[in-house]
Amino acid sequence: MNAPLTAADGEPLKKKLAREQRLKQFKAIALVAPLGLFLLLTFLVPITSLLFRSVDNPEVVTALPHTSQLIRSWDQRGLPSDAVYSALAEDLARAKTDGTLADASKRLNMEISGYRSLLMRTARKMPLHVAPGESVRDHFIQIDERWGDPDHWHAIARNAKSWSPYYLYRSLDLRENKSGVPELTPVNERAYLSIFGRTMWMSLWVTVFCMLLGYPVAYWLANLPKRQSNLLMILVLLPFWTSVLVRVAAWIVLLQSEGLINSGLMALGIIDHPLQLAFNRTGVYIAMVHILLPFVILPSYSVMKSIPPSYVKAAISLGDHPFAAFWKIYFPQTLPGVAAGALLVFIMCLGYYITPALLGSPEDQMVSYYVAFYTNVTINWGMAAALGSLLLIATLALYAVYSKLVGTDRLSLG
Amino acid sequence: MLPNYASPVEKLWYWTFRLVCVLVLVFLMSPLLAIIPLSFSADSFLVYPIKSFSWRWYGEFFGNGEWMHSLKNSFIVAPAATLLATVLGTLAAVGLTSSNFPGKSLLMTVLISPMVVPVVIVGVGAYLFFSPLGLTNNYLGLILVHAALGVPFVVITVSATLSGFNTSLIKASASLGANPLLTFRKVVLPLIAPGVVSGALFAFTTSFDEVVVTLFLAGPEQVTLPRQMFSGIKENISPAIAAAAAVLILFSTTLLLTLEWLRGRSERIRTAKA
Known part of the structure; x- marks a missing residue:
């Protein structure tokens, strides 16, 4: 056992194997490299230069x-x-x-x-x-x-x-005093902290609504016979594949004061003058939940599909009430997958721009709106870059948590 | 599903639960179902009830230079971006699944990140970085960024297909004397084709539906269909938008059915193998 194993040409096998594996690794990296280079130039460098611009003060x-x-x-x-x-x-x-x-x-x-x-x-x-x-x-x-x-x-x-932290400070409603120490700006000049707060708050509510509506549907679809669930799944996938702008336009048509919902409610005599449903927070919530709901239903469905029904049956046959069996046996098994889905929805919400811009009032705009506003309207790129950088940092931090929880190699689409 | 010995409370719960689920599905479909009939209305406002039927707004959509120009642009940008994303993404996915190397999971996280970074940041970053290079107000800049946004979908779907791929087929092909390129073309590609095509479809819709990056990068010449709809919704919402929406819904239905058919096909291949 002391002599190392050798290949036919007398070279130690271990060495040959290591060389073969290095070659394989090299080939793998060579295949990924074109995409890596492409993303570097079209995506990573532009975003990094945006980060630098937030402290740029020339x-x-x-x-x-x-x-x-x-x-x-x-x-x-x-x-x-x-x-x-x-x-x-x-x-x-x-x-x-x-x-x-x-x-x-x-x-x-x-x-x-x-x-x-x-x-x-x-x-x-x-x-x-x-x-x-x-x-x-x-x-x-x-x-x-x-x-x-x-x-x-x-x-x-x-x-x-x-370079100067001015724009970053401003984005957090801070300003340097005479000795260079950041302090909160006067109350009447504060704006951005509440915009960040509003963005988080709206994202949170959209995520909660998506979970409340999406979980039961995913459960129902996962427990139906395959033929029926495939058919009903089309009803989830079709809106998912439809252009976001089509859906926003459709929601405006449905929610406006002469829209189908208001005229329907008035015809039924439930209300006597139209409710304000569009161009306010309600409209934004409805459309955002509509857009993001499939992102909860689809991953939850695949998690629930993988849970064997025998566990809950066993719990019930051992005398548990069906509700208790669901709550103690089924729900905890779905929790990791469903929580990951919720986190993804929250992350996606943070960057929303189009839906609030078209369906919301000025008080419903999120951080992205102000990034676009400072880029296009007031041409204050420092402010746009600073707000964008803070939004990016928040998103990436949550994304890091997400990929720790889920592992990006296990990510799947529907 | 419900046994006939179920108690009234259980029955009530069961039907309430079903009702909630059906209502959610109605909620999901209602905007699509509401806007299609309006596209056939002769009225100049997007309101119900529809008094008379007409093809007027389809004429407006297909006969209008601006709408057609934007449709043409979308069909220039989206296929080009799809091609770029699919080729680069497929190669990368093959590389990522073929071997382990240091920093692989980090690399995967980076390749997926265009999916989660807020689009506004991608748009503003590309705008500020591309404008000194002369890549704003032209097709190339738009295609490059749209391809970057579509890449994660290709990487994810192709990697998922490859993870179920039987690698001894590659060895068999090599032992029969095929070089790696021939093996890829004749053995690997036909088997992972459903994954590649569904990734390409995702990349296509990403570009075809993209408006934020387009807002920043496109000049008046490069206005795409979603960009045109965006200004249409912002300024005055005319029934021509309903016609455009109906056309797009038809288009996405076709894409979805293609995807479902592909999924069924790849499932059959997988079950046949097992």
Whole structure:
């Protein structure tokens, strides 16, 4: 047993096997590589660059390079030295001709409103003609007295570096105070925490409704004879395969004030004036539950199919009440699979955009809406990237939990 | 199902349960059933009752340049994205199931992630990254991102089919002198074809139904059918949308029946083997 086994050519078998396995691994990786490269370029890099953009802060450094460099050595007390004022004069004279001033003034206007007009007004007075012995600072304060206000200089100092947590802080309703410590913004300026809260809250309710409606249907279908359940399954799969926009359009038709539901209820005399069902939270919930319900029913159905009915029968024959047997024997067996389905639905809800945008009021919009809004409407890419990054982090954290629970290699579709 | 010795409470529970289930199924089907008849209404508003029957809105849909242009675009983008996703996804699934290598489960998680990352983030990320490269407002950019969104479905379905695949067939083919390419073409591909096709169908509907990425990446030339419906619903909802919806429902029914037929076929193959 001491001599190693060898192949016909005298080479140790172990070595040959290891080489063969390495070759196989290499082939496997070579097959996955094209897709990996493709996703890297079309998906992973764009998303990573979005993450970077949430801390990207180039405007002030680009427009005011000298000022930015000098202000870093300012002790943040009182007003900066005359050298900083002259650097600003020099930068402004250049920035107004090369077109970088507009972005910088827009950026500084986010810090202190009115900054845009201050910079524009000052830039018009550039270049500054300062006689020897005169103070540049006095000239600036003469143009506008706000140049004598340290807060306006703190704003430049905060943005004198090419990255900043500003947008991420804003997305969490935080803002840096003078000493650079984040603190909550005043109550009337807060917006985003409640948007995140609303997104979570709506996703939670949609998930709960989907579970309450989906679980019984999955149970029913799983316990019917195969021929019947296959037929009824079509009723679940057909809406699943139908375009989301078709379904949203159909729900608007059904739910609007002259729609089928309202006119039906009025004809039956249950109500005497139309209920507001569309373009509010109710409409969004109805359509979202409709869209996501198959995502609960299908995985729950396949979990329930794999549970042998003999366990519950045994419990009943041993004297358990059918309800108790269901609750103690059947339900716990379905729980892991069904909980994973619920988590997936919750994750998908978090990113919803189209349904609330078409069927909701402004108070029903979720985070995705604001990401799109800042990208397309106000062209504030920093804010869009920051809100998007926080949404992405939340989604990926939950997805990590999901793949730990389920294992992505066990994922199946219907 | 219900034994005749069941108590009244049990009977009540049984019928309530069935009623709830039927109501949920009605809920699932009702929007589809409600919008189709309206597409045949002669009325200019999408309201019931339907006073007279007409093909007017189908004429509007098929005769309108904008709708037809968007339909054409959808039939350019979706097949191209499907082809790309299917080829890359199938190769990757074959690689993933053929051997174990370090970081395999992490890689799988990454390949599946386009399914869970919010589409808005994919759209904005692609928009900001692609616009300096000149890939916005053209077909290529749209096709690339749609393919990325369809990839997970192909990887999942093909891997699932391959997990039931009998690998001794590959060895048999190799021992009979076929090279790996020939083996793949003549042995593996015909057997996993149902999985590949159903993955392709998923990828196709993903692209065919996609509107968010299109909102960011497409210019006026690349407006797809869902994008056209999106602005139609937002601006004024005319019965031409009902006609478009009815056409799409017919289309998705066809896709679903194809998929079910394929599933039945692959099940027969699997049971025949066992």
